[in-house]
Amino acid sequence: MTVVLALKCADGVVMASDSQITDPVRELSYPAQKLHPLGKTAAWGGSGSRAVLHDLEQVFGNEAEAIVEAPDVGRALQDRVLPLLEHHYATFIKDVPGGKPGATPSTYVLAAGYSNGQPFIVDIDPHGLIGHHEVTGFQAVGSGAPMAQQAHALLTHFRMAERSVDYGVVAALRVLDALDASSPSVGGPMDICRITAQSAQHLDEEAVAEVRRRVERWVELERRALDELFD
Structure with missing residues (x-):
């Protein structure tokens, strides 16, 4: 199961992901990097076909600044994602003799950050359609996306969109830990x-560990508040 999420805050955006890859055809699980830089002020991640995502990593790496600086980031992403999707779908072999039947490869792309000083959260679905999520302030892709959406909904009363990006980092890790x-x-x-x-x-491992300590403190403060609810 994969989950890649983006969360908008008052003064920044957070992207986060797990690092577990599950191959249902070969019944294997292994770690992999799912978040990647997209220029100096953005990042992207994806779920689905590893072949498509590998090709996208090369394209985005070479054209990151052009994407982020484009007048419409969604269109700039779409222009690069669609040709690769079409190529891989066109060359996909559905029935391999002697092999296990596999699902048609599908790929979701999620990118977030700042373009020309404005925050964006954009996804491209397997049909190549563009989704903008700056207003809702949250989006997740991958097979774990429904669970991430539910976990985020349970935190909406904390109003992360009105808090600094440091709060958003803690909230994103709490969703992933859940x-x-x-x-x-x-x-x-x-x-x-x-x-x-x-x-x-x-964030490196040490920085993530520090964020997790803040998550633990947050949980403890909630537990203490609940203990005192009927006092």
Whole structure:
């Protein structure tokens, strides 16, 4: 199961993902990097066909600045994603003799960050359609996306859109940890990118560990408040 999510805050955007890849055809699970830089002020991640995502990594890596600086980031992403989707779908062999039947390869792409000083959260679905999520302030892709949406809904009363990006980083990790606890196919290490209009900072293991300590403190404060609810 894969989950890649983006969360908008008052002064920044957060992208986060797990690092567990599940191959249902070969019944294998293995770690993989799902978050990638997209220029200096954005990041992207995806779910689905690893072949498509590999090709996208090369394209986005070479054309990141052109994408982020485009007048319409969604169209710029679509222009690069669609040809690769069409190529891979056209060359997909549905029935391999002697092999296990596999699902038609589908790929979702999610990108978030700042373009020309404005925040964006954009996804491209397997049909090549563009989705803009700046107003809702949250989007997730991957087989774990419904669970991520539910976990985020349970945190809406904390009004992350009105808080700083540092709160968003903690909220994103809490959502991923909730999925990790409830689904064996979601697993760490967790990847987090803290994005402002000035830069995109991909957190290292030590920084993620510090964020997790803040998550634990948050949970403890909630537990204490609940203990005192009927006092």
